[in-house]
Amino acid sequence: MEAEKLEFFNPKVPLDFQYNNRVGIGIERYLRGLGERKILGSKCPQCGKVAVPPRTVCGKCSATMGEFVEVSQEGTLENFTVGHVQLVKGQRLEKAESPYVVGLVRLDGVDSLLLARISGVDPSDLKVGMRVKAVWRDEVQGDYADLDHFQPA
Amino acid sequence: MAEKVAVVAFKLACAPDLHTTRERLVFNLTRGLFDELGIDRHAIDSFVMNSNDFLDGRTISTVFLDAPSGAYLKDETKVEMDGVHAVMYGWMRIMSGQYETALVVSLALTGSQVSPYVYTQYSLSPAYERQVGLLNELSGAALQAKAYLSRRGYSEELLDLVAAKDLELAAKNPRQIRRLENAGVERVRSSGPTYEPLRELHCYPPTDAGCVVLLASEKKAAELTDKPVWIKGFGSSIDTYFFGERDLTRSPSAADAAKRAFSMAGLTDPAREIDFAEISALYAHEEPLLAESMGLLPEGEAEKAYRAGDTRPGGSLPINPSGGSLGAHAPCVGGLMRLCEAVLQLRGEAGDLQLDGARTALVHGQDGICAQQNGVVILGV
Amino acid sequence: MRNVGIVGVGYCPRFVSKRTDVCIPEMVSEAVEAAFADCGLGPEDIDAVIFGNMHPFEGVNMPHLWAVEHMRALGKPVMRIATGGTTGMTAFHAAYYHIVSGLHDVVMVVTFEKHSEGDAQVGLLGIITPEAMAMMMAGIDLTGAGGMGAQGGGSAGAITYQAVSWMHKSGATIDHIDAIAAMERRNAARNPYAHLKDPEATPEKIAKTPMISYPVRFGHVCPTTDGATVCILASEERAAKIADKVAWVWGVASCASDPTTGNLIEGLITDPAEQRQCVIAAQEAYKRAGIEDPKKEIDYVEIYNGFAHQTLMYLELVGMCEVGEAHKLLEKGELEISGRLPVNASGGVVSTNAIGTSALNRVTECALQIMGKAGERQVEKEVHKALAHGWGGLMQYVSITILADKPKKL
Numbered sequence: 047m048e049a050e051k052l053e054f055f056n057p058k059v060p061l062d063f064q065y066n067n068r069v070g071i072g073i074e075r076y077l078r079g080l081g082e083r084k085i086l087g088s089k090c091p092q093c094g095k096v097a098v099p100p101r102t103v104c105g106k107c108s109a110t111m112g113e114f115v116e117v118s119q120e121g122t123l124e125n126f127t128v129g130h131v132q133l134v135k136g137q138r139l140e141k142a143e144s145p146y147v148v149g150l151v152r153l154d155g156v157d158s159l160l161l162a163r164i165s166g167v168d169p170s171d172l173k174v175g176m177r178v179k180a181v182w183r184d185e186v187q188g189d190y191a192d193l194d195h196f197q198p199a
Numbered sequence: 200m201a202e203k204v205a206v207v208a209f210k211l212a213c214a215p216d217l218h219t220t221r222e223r224l225v226f227n228l229t230r231g232l233f234d235e236l237g238i239d240r241h242a243i244d245s246f247v248m249n250s251n252d253f254l255d256g257r258t259i260s261t262v263f264l265d266a267p268s269g270a271y272l273k274d275e276t277k278v279e280m281d282g283v284h285a286v287m288y289g290w291m292r293i294m295s296g297q298y299e300t301a302l303v304v305s306l307a308l309t310g311s312q313v314s315p316y317v318y319t320q321y322s323l324s325p326a327y328e329r330q331v332g333l334l335n336e337l338s339g340a341a342l343q344a345k346a347y348l349s350r351r352g353y354s355e356e357l358l359d360l361v362a363a364k365d366l367e368l369a370a371k372n373p374r375q376i377r378r379l380e381n382a383g384v385e386r387v388r389s390s391g392p393t394y395e396p397l398r399e400l401h402c403y404p405p406t407d408a409g410c411v412v413l414l415a416s417e418k419k420a421a422e423l424t425d426k427p428v429w430i431k432g433f434g435s436s437i438d439t440y441f442f443g444e445r446d447l448t449r450s451p452s453a454a455d456a457a458k459r460a461f462s463m464a465g466l467t468d469p470a471r472e473i474d475f476a477e478i479s480a481l482y483a484h485e486e487p488l489l490a491e492s493m494g495l496l497p498e499g500e501a502e503k504a505y506r507a508g509d510t511r512p513g514g515s516l517p518i519n520p521s522g523g524s525l526g527a528h529a530p531c532v533g534g535l536m537r538l539c540e541a542v543l544q545l546r547g548e549a550g551d552l553q554l555d556g557a558r559t560a561l562v563h564g565q566d567g568i569c570a571q572q573n574g575v576v577i578l579g580v
Numbered sequence: 581m582r583n584v585g586i587v588g589v590g591y592c593p594r595f596v597s598k599r600t601d602v603c604i605p606e607m608v609s610e611a612v613e614a615a616f617a618d619c620g621l622g623p624e625d626i627d628a629v630i631f632g633n634m635h636p637f638e639g640v641n642m643p644h645l646w647a648v649e650h651m652r653a654l655g656k657p658v659m660r661i662a663t664g665g666t667t668g669m670t671a672f673h674a675a676y677y678h679i680v681s682g683l684h685d686v687v688m689v690v691t692f693e694k695h696s697e698g699d700a701q702v703g704l705l706g707i708i709t710p711e712a713m714a715m716m717m718a719g720i721d722l723t724g725a726g727g728m729g730a731q732g733g734g735s736a737g738a739i740t741y742q743a744v745s746w747m748h749k750s751g752a753t754i755d756h757i758d759a760i761a762a763m764e765r766r767n768a769a770r771n772p773y774a775h776l777k778d779p780e781a782t783p784e785k786i787a788k789t790p791m792i793s794y795p796v797r798f799g800h801v802c803p804t805t806d807g808a809t810v811c812i813l814a815s816e817e818r819a820a821k822i823a824d825k826v827a828w829v830w831g832v833a834s835c836a837s838d839p840t841t842g843n844l845i846e847g848l849i850t851d852p853a854e855q856r857q858c859v860i861a862a863q864e865a866y867k868r869a870g871i872e873d874p875k876k877e878i879d880y881v882e883i884y885n886g887f888a889h890q891t892l893m894y895l896e897l898v899g900m901c902e903v904g905e906a907h908k909l910l911e912k913g914e915l916e917i918s919g920r921l922p923v924n925a926s927g928g929v930v931s932t933n934a935i936g937t938s939a940l941n942r943v944t945e946c947a948l949q950i951m952g953k954a955g956e957r958q959v960e961k962e963v964h965k966a967l968a969h970g971w972g973g974l975m976q977y978v979s980i981t982i983l984a985d986k987p988k989k990l
């Protein structure tokens with residue numbers, strides 16, 4: 047359909063609200079764990095599934111996942127993509143400064159995959175099935191960025 | 200069931216930039232539809248608005264649209280997700296016997312005024328995914344494309360085949376916005392990479408879109424149109440939110456939604472009984488993946504089917520004969536864009552894109568990262 | 581057409597200013613579990629889920645996607661409904677239509693708001709932010725005659741005009757607004773799911789709260805609340821098997837008007853106390869419910885009163901009394917829990933406002949009164965039929981639900 051062209055006042059409206067979202071029971075435990083260089087998951091009392099990051103409900107069993115367990119920091123790379131773009135502020139698609147790898151890692155003994163940055167390896171050397179391990183930033187602060195990336199074990 | 204519900208008319212506007220305001224867009228669409236049918240707003244019993252606050256940058260996005268849409272002093276509600284669900288709700292309102300007509304009013308100016316990625320990005324958990332910052336609809340789609348291709352043993356070329364088929368059709372469709380010359384496999388393959396294996400032309404183009412769809416009871420439809428298109432069935436379902444627990448190689452919720460729709464429509468062998476499908480595949484891999492999940496293609500046969508031209512017009516099951524979402528897509532309006540294309544086909548008004556003997560269509564809409572939630576509508580004449 | 585009844589109600593355990601301990605899905609989960617406990621159903625019994633809130637308040641788009649596990653909705657049809665303040669009730673209506681159309685038998689409505697995660701005033705002003713921004717950039721004075729600040733739904737904006745206009749029409753005074761606010765705070769003290777409670781509230785005490793903008797005092801205004809409410813509806817055949825006590829839906833209706841503050845661009849200002857959409861919605865709901873004389877037939881009313889004067893104003897508009905009569909009923913004590921026409925025994929929205937839940941809470945509170953399950957806030961008279969009211973948008977949406985203790989004769 048041909049757009050009808052109209053002349054009208056059309057200023058840019060920059061909207062940027064500040065929110066104060068709560069992380070909740072599961073992620074609070076997770077962040078505390080990161081502050082101790084631990085990766086925590088939650089375990090379903092019915093099906094035994096371990097999910098990382100932890101949460102409070104197993105959707106399949108409808109059960110409360112009240113048990114938080116420390117999991118392995120090593121695992122297998124199950125899937126990855128090389129990003130050539132980045133989504134700035136969740137809105138603008140811009141070319142990335144350099145390509146970067148986002149991978150899905152299955153930590154040993156965990157039933158969910160963890161989305162993580164994969165570094166310390168040339169993307170062309172990456173293979174699904176390769177063993178990887180967690181790399182922490184030098185000083186942990188109980189923050190998401192503590193678990194910096196995964197690299198080949 | 201006591202009666203049937205028909206799609207009796209629609210108006211659709213799509214462009215990279217519609218050069219308009221929300222109010223004017225909605226007014227022009229509804230007024231255009233009323234004029235075409237020779238009715239006024241009093242012929243509408245129930246208004247089902249369909250938009251999203253995040254896209255409008257406004258709390259209660261439709262707050263200034265009651266007058267432009269004609270809903271002033273009328274029954275009105277709002278479905279804030281893909282438009283196929285607004286159509287389902289319109290059906291329910293009419294089937295309740297309390298209303299004879301329902302007008303779905305949908306819009307998203309995601310080409311010119313706001314990024315379409317806001318829609319999915321803000322649906323992510325502020326407590327985890329948005330903080331970690333690795334998941335977005337493109338990175339999710341890329342991981343899904345990779346998982347899907349590798350599990351099924353398909354080559355990456357399937358993505359190019361899907362996109363080339365869609366974009367060649369889109370080029371012939373005046374309602375699409377991405378109308379490329381020589382939109383073949385080569386052109387797709389030479390577009391820039393986003394997240395591997397997806398390239399720019401494997402992804403939908405940000406689009407300004409508005410759409411109004413008029414639904415009516417059997418009795419009322421007879422007064423309004425000679426070519427009613429019946430809503431035969433529909434279904435909806437939702438998958439887990441947690442990306443690391445999704446089986447990315449199939450869509451259980453699309454399968455559920457389709458099964459519910461088939462059962463409601465009384466279809467027992469959908470792959471045969473459905474003449475064509477209009478699927479909201481925002482990324483090239485989603486088209487075969489969703490088609491397989493919905494039972495339109497046998498799992499593992501998609502690459503063969505695409506190579507053989509089975510999914511092209513004239514093939515055994517044309518998928519997105521309109522060119523699909525790779526030609527134009529906007530959140531909320533997306534499913535309705537597919538629905539409008541299906542209606543044109545079923546009425547025999549699809550022009551250069553017209554299929555022969557199209558009598559039953561599947562229409563699909565989606566929400567969330569990697570189509571976490573899916574809605575399916577079966578239309579027929 | 582078939583009958584639909586409410587079989588279960590679930591609230592999260594506390595409606596308070598800040599739930600810092602839980603995230604959105606965790607809070608939603610509490611109300612879902614409470615609703616299941618209330619009617620003995622489980623996730624497997626639910627055919628479809630309706631979800632509603634005003635998502636700009638938390639900055640999470642379509643939070644049902646994130647909360648799908650927590651609301652036990654995996655693999656189910658989920659529909660998101662949002663219409664501003666009326667969201668809770670329009671979501672309830674969507675559930676009603678899911679069943680009455682013959683499509684589903686048991687449908688769950690999930691609503692919440694978690695105002696502490698955002699700035700409710702920002703969320704409300706966001707209704708007009710695009711216009712405000714555009715006007716500022718064009719150099720238009722927003723504080724001048726245009727009264728831009730008053731256009732927003734933010735507290736004490738256009739509401740003050742509404743209150744003044746209503747007082748003029750009805751002959752009520754600010755003392756009556758103080759008195760109704762005090763009554764609702766006292767009622768709230770009997771409701772474990774209310775936010776602002778004061779068993780000792782008096783009109784004099786309310787009158788001492790700061791004046792925001794005449795005639796709206798601080799004590800007349802709703803709080804911002806964190807909370808979640810879930811309601812389960814069932815078809816007649818199923819409802820009879822699920823619950824002993826069912827609140828039956830006799831009639832639902834909604835109506836939309838122009839933003840009552842007027843159309844900014846054309847400068848059209850309507851009277852915010854006129855509320856024609858409320859009159860139309862109420863009349864339609866009565867018609868569908870087969871109610872000829874609401875004054876005689878309706879025993880209990882829950883009014884959506886973000887601001888205290890609205891209890892009295894909307895009582896008149898829904899036809900429960902004549903214009904100018906509501907404040908007289910209040911003076912005679914007839915609106916009290918012990919009165920002839922008890923209103924907002926829950927404490928109303930003015931005592932508890934988690935916006936997504938607020939219009940649904942009007943329905944669930946009516947249902948609990950009909951079922952006789954309202955605990956300490958149970959009114960003294962028998963409740964056979966009740967009316968729930970909700971308003972939203974820039975005072976332009978009104979939804980009405982009429983419930984009864986027996987299925988409607990079809």
Ligand SMILES: [Zn+2]
Binds near residue numbers: 095
């Ligand atoms: Zn489990």
